[in-house]
Amino acid sequence: MPLKRVDHCVAVLNDFMYVAGGQVSLNSNGKESIGTLHRYDPRVNTWLQMCPMQQRRAFFHLSACDGLLYAVGGKNEQGALASAEVYDAAKNRWKFIASLNKPTYALAGSILMDQIHVCGGFSNRTFQKSFLVYDKRRDEWHTKRPLCNARGFHMMCTLKDKLYVLGGNQLNVMGERVDVSSMERYSIDVDEWITISPMMCGLSMAGITTIDQKRIFVVGGYNGQSRLREKDVQAYSAEKDEWDVLGELPQPGLRMACCTLVLPRSVFREDFSQDYSSHDSSIVNNSQISLLRRATLTR
Structure with missing residues (x-):
C-alpha cells in the first residue's frame, strides 16, 4: 500500500479495493487524520x-452501495464529525x-437490503446505542431500534438477511473503558435486536469480513x-451459533481493516498458493482468495 495508516476503512467496489482515510500516527487521536483514497487493482497488482x-477522517465507516462509496462520521483535528459524503x-x-x-466516531456499519x-x-x-439507516432517495438518516448494549470501536457485518454487531468498548460505572464481548443480531422485518453467543473474548478495533455467507471472520484486535x-x-458460524479459532496472523494486529x-492467483507467490491449496475450500477456491490469509492484505 502506498501509505502507512491505521484507523482507516476499506470497501470493495466494482472488483477494486478502496482504502480511505485513517491516520498516519498511532497516538494522534485523530489529529493526524488523512482524507486520502487509494484504489487497488487486483488484475495488475497496482495502487x-x-x-x-x-474531510479528513479516522475512526469512521465506509460502505459500497449502489456503485458508490459512502463515508460516515469519524474524527479529525477538529474533533468528532457528523458529516457524511459519497464518492462517485x-x-x-x-x-x-x-x-x-x-458528531460520532468509532461507529460501525454495514449494508442490508441495499441500505x-x-x-x-x-x-x-459516552458510547452510544444508536442505530441509523440512510435513505438514499430522500437524503435522510432515520433512527431505528437501538442496540441492546452501547459500544464503540466495535465490528458490524451482514450475513444473508441479518445484521451482526459484536465486540467493542463501553464505559463501566467507574467511567473506565472496558471490553464488550456480547454479540447482537438484527432482523429488519421485525426491527429487533437479540443477543446471541458472545465472542470468545472481548475485542475491539479488530478486522471483520464474511466470505461464504455462513461465517463471520474476525481478525486480530485488542x-x-x-x-x-x-x-x-x-x-463465527451463524448456523451453529458458535465461535472457533481458525489460525493466526503472522503477528498481532489491531486498528486494521x-x-x-x-x-x-498471479498476485500470490507460487509457494503461497501451494501452502493454502489444502485449506477450507470456502477460503481458497479457484481464483477466490480471502484477504484474511495475508497480513499485507489486511489493510
Missing part, C-alpha cells in the same frame, strides 16, 4: 491514488450528503482485559 475525501467512482468525485444527528446502516460509536463523552494485541483469526476480494 492508484484517487480523489481524496472532502465514474466521476472520481466526492460530495456531501445528509449529516448524522450528532446503509450504522450503529454505536462515541459521542457526547483485548482490554489482557491488554494485549491479538493475532487469532476467529470464525478487512474485506474479501476476488484475486487472480
